[in-house]
Amino acid sequence: MNLVRAELERLSARRFVQLMIVLLVLAFGITAATTLAGSHQPSAQELSSARQQAIEARRSMEVSYQQCLARRDGISTPDTQDYLPADCSDMDPAQQDRLPIASDYLSGVFNFAEQAKPLLFFLIAFLVLFGFLVGASYIGADLNSGGVVNLLLWRPRRLTVLGTKLGTLLAAMLALAVVASVAYLATFWVIGQTAGLAGRLDGDFWSSLGAIHGRGLVLVLLATASGFAIATLGRHTSAALGVVAAYAVVWELGARLVLAIVDARRPEQLMLSTYVGAWLSGEVRIWDSQLCRRNFSGTSCEGFYTLTWRPSLAVLLAVAGGLTVLAFAAFRRRDLN
Numbered sequence: 001m002n003l004v005r006a007e008l009e010r011l012s013a014r015r016f017v018q019l020m021i022v023l024l025v026l027a028f029g030i031t032a033a034t035t036l037a038g039s040h041q042p043s044a045q046e047l048s049s050a051r052q053q054a055i056e057a058r059r060s061m062e063v064s065y066q067q068c069l070a071r072r073d074g075i076s077t078p079d080t081q082d083y084l085p086a087d088c089s090d091m092d093p094a095q096q097d098r099l100p101i102a103s104d105y106l107s108g109v110f111n112f113a114e115q116a117k118p119l120l121f122f123l124i125a126f127l128v129l130f131g132f133l134v135g136a137s138y139i140g141a142d143l144n145s146g147g148v149v150n151l152l153l154w155r156p157r158r159l160t161v162l163g164t165k166l167g168t169l170l171a172a173m174l175a176l177a178v179v180a181s182v183a184y185l186a187t188f189w190v191i192g193q194t195a196g197l198a199g200r201l202d203g204d205f206w207s208s209l210g211a212i213h214g215r216g217l218v219l220v221l222l223a224t225a226s227g228f229a230i231a232t233l234g235r236h237t238s239a240a241l242g243v244v245a246a247y248a249v250v251w252e253l254g255a256r257l258v259l260a261i262v263d264a265r266r267p268e269q270l271m272l273s274t275y276v277g278a279w280l281s282g283e284v285r286i287w288d289s290q291l292c293r294r295n296f297s298g299t300s301c302e303g304f305y306t307l308t309w310r311p312s313l314a315v316l317l318a319v320a321g322g323l324t325v326l327a328f329a330a331f332r333r334r335d336l337n
Contacts, residue, residue, distance in 0.1 A: 003161070007168040016137045020130050024180065027126060031119070032187050039110035039196040046109075050102040057100035058093060065091045103197060112192030113199020116185065116209055123184050124216035124280065131173050131224035132240070138169055139228050140237030162331050166228055166324070173224045177217055185209075215280055215309070222320040229323035233330055247272075265290050266305070272319065275312040283308045 011017060042050070068088035089095055103111045142165075192198045199205075230240040252271055259267035268274045268286045278284045285304045 003164050004168055007165055008172065011138060011168065011172055014138065014141070016141075017134055020134060021176075024126065024130060028180075028184055028187070031122070032191065035110055035115075035188065036191055036195055038108060039191065040108060041195060042106050042109050042197065046106060047102060050105040053105040054100045054102045057104075061091070061093045061096075061099075065093060103199065106197070110188075110191055110196030111199045112189055112196065113201055113205055116188065116205075117212060119188055120181070120185065120209065120212055120216065121280065123181055124212075124219065127173075127177050127180065127216070127220045128223040131177075131220045132227035132244070134173070135169055135224040135227035136231040136240035137237045138231075139165060140231035140235070140240065143232070143235045144237070158332055159328060162232070162328060166225065169228060170221055170224060173220060174217065177220050181213060181216075211282070212280065215282075218313075219276065219279060219316070222316055226320045226323050229320070229327035232327035233323070263290070269307070272315070274307065275315045278307045278312040279309050279316060 065088065068091050072088055093099060103109070103114060139162075189198070227240050230243050231237055234240065234243070252273060256267060256271065259270070266286070266288050274284065274286070284307050286307060287303055288305055289303060
């Protein structure tokens with residue numbers, strides 16, 4: 001009997017895996033039903049009113065920008081109640097990331113182009129949790145029940161057996177994540193077409209959404225491998241849950257508080273969650289009070305630094321890869337009786 005086929009059958013037969021799939025489908029159904037119930041296709045009158053409001057908002061931005069330029073050039077003196085920044089480029093409509101559009105002024109209308117990314121982030125978070133729990137329970141239950149020992153009697157090669165288990169698990173998780181994400185996004189695209197607005201679905205939108213989706217799939221695989229590795233090291237599913245809970249409480253919460261009290265420099269770089277966020281979004285801007293405190297030139301200081309996806313991926317790969325290597329090394333020498 002093929003070892004990969006045997007592992008696929010064992011994986012699909014686990015009640016915990018079946019329960020997690022049911023919860024996944026249930027979460028998708030509730031999200032889609034809630035979105036559908038709270039959305040409607042806008043009428044011609046609603047669209048006309050929203051477009052007019054967007055035009056007026058853009059015109060107001062242009063007026064404020066011109067007032068700022070006039071004050072800067074000494075042409076006019078603004079009302080003391082009006083806030084105008086020292087740098088007028090902050091108010092330049094041409095330099096804004098996003099200008100007001102008609103959909104901003106539509107109430108109770110689902111816009112797929114605007115909501116697709118938040119919905120995808122929600123899906124990725126669920127799949128990361130799904131992969132970690134399934135990965136931990138898959139190997140943890142076998143180690144605790146003696147299933148691995150029985151398997152080694154049939155195929156007495158430890159690393160081959162463990163590697164096949166991990167490879168089968170990752171392949172199954174990748175297939176499930178791809179199918180689930182495609183079905184998930186397709187469902188909300190249909191809702192946008194039939195009970196809301198599709199929005200602006202240009203090449204930039206799809207390329208950005210595809211990049212997030214690809215990075216999300218990598219994160220799901222890394223979380224799955226990490227859960228598998230920690231449970232292998234601890235010989236039980238609860239070991240993986242305990243490690244994650246301890247890390248979240250002791251480091252992400254406790255250490256973050258201590259570092260804030262002692263005013264440590266760039267404490268966010270010591271947190272794994274920071275690299276997860278930077279990897280998923282492509283980059284994150286993080287506030288560091290000491291950047292401006294050390295600025296003695298008298299020039300303006302934003303106080304932000306940027307963390308991009310490349311070092312974030314390196315950190316995540318190092319953590320997941322290191323745990324996996326340790327798991328295989330421990331499994332090779334461990335007494336399984």
